[in-house]
Structures are given as structure tokens and as C-alpha cells.
Amino acid sequence: MVPKSEASLRISVDSLLKLPEKASYHARSGQATAKVEKSGDTIYVSATCDSLAREVEYYQSLYEWECRRSGLYKTQYDELMEKRHDPLKFGGFCLFAGLMAGIYLMKTTSKT
Numbered sequence: 001m002v003p004k005s006e007a008s009l010r011i012s013v014d015s016l017l018k019l020p021e022k023a024s025y026h027a028r029s030g031q032a033t034a035k036v037e038k039s040g041d042t043i044y045v046s047a048t049c050d051s052l053a054r055e056v057e058y059y060q061s062l063y064e065w066e067c068r069r070s071g072l073y074k075t076q077y078d079e080l081m082e083k084r085h086d087p088l089k090f091g092g093f094c095l096f097a098g099l100m101a102g103i104y105l106m107k108t109t110s111k112t
Contacts, residue, residue, distance in 0.1 A: 005030035005049055016043055030054070 007029040016038065019025075024037035031050040036043065 005032040005054060007032040007034040007047065009034050009036055011036060 007027040009025055009027045011025055016036070019038045021038065021040075024035055027034045031053050032047070033049075034045075034047045036045050038044075
């Protein structure tokens with residue numbers, strides 16, 4: 001969900017009536033903007049919100065979070081693989097030790 005952006009203005013009626021021609025009040029919060037201006041005896045109020053930019057920011061933050069998270073998991077995986085012993089090396093050592101023990105036992109028992 002895209003976070004909400006809201007801009008608001010609090011202007012007294014007296015301030016609005018005293019506002020010079022072509023002058024305006026502005027407010028901005030995130031992607032939301034509000035504008036109040038006076039032209040003659042008419043007061044104009046306009047507001048905009050760039051929702052596409054909000055969505056881009058939202059998905060970009062998700063993407064960056066996933067990149068950081070996957071980088072963390074990769075780092076942890078790499079550290080685990082460095083600490084892990086190769087089972088084939090251990091199995092080969094056991095096989096070699098067993099053969100050597102067998103040869104030694106055969107030589108020592110065949111002398112009698």
C-alpha cells in the first residue's frame with residue numbers, strides 16, 4: 001500500500017481578505033501540494049498529489065529492502081559455507097585410514 005500524503009493550510013478569513021493581488025499561500029507535504037490565491041474578489045483553492053511518484057517511491061523502497069535482505073542472507077550463507085567441512089575429504093580420510101589399518105593388521109597377523 002502506498003503511504004498517504006496530505007498537505008493542509010490554516011488561513012484566517014481576515015488574512016485571505018488582506019492577501020494582495022496575485023499573492024498566494026502554499027503548502028507541501030511529500031507529493032501533496034495545496035495552493036490558495038486571490039484574484040480580484042475570487043479566492044482559488046487548488047491541490048495536487050503526484051500518486052505515480054508515490055507509487056514509484058513505495059516500490060523502490062521495497063526493492064531496496066529486498067536487496068539489503070538478500071545481501072544479508074548471501075553473506076550469512078557464504079560465512080556458513082566457509083565454516084563447513086567438506087564431507088568427501090572426511091570420507092576419503094576414513095577410507096584411507098581403514099585401508100592402512102587393514103594392511104597393518106594383515107602384516108602383523110601373517111608373521112606367526
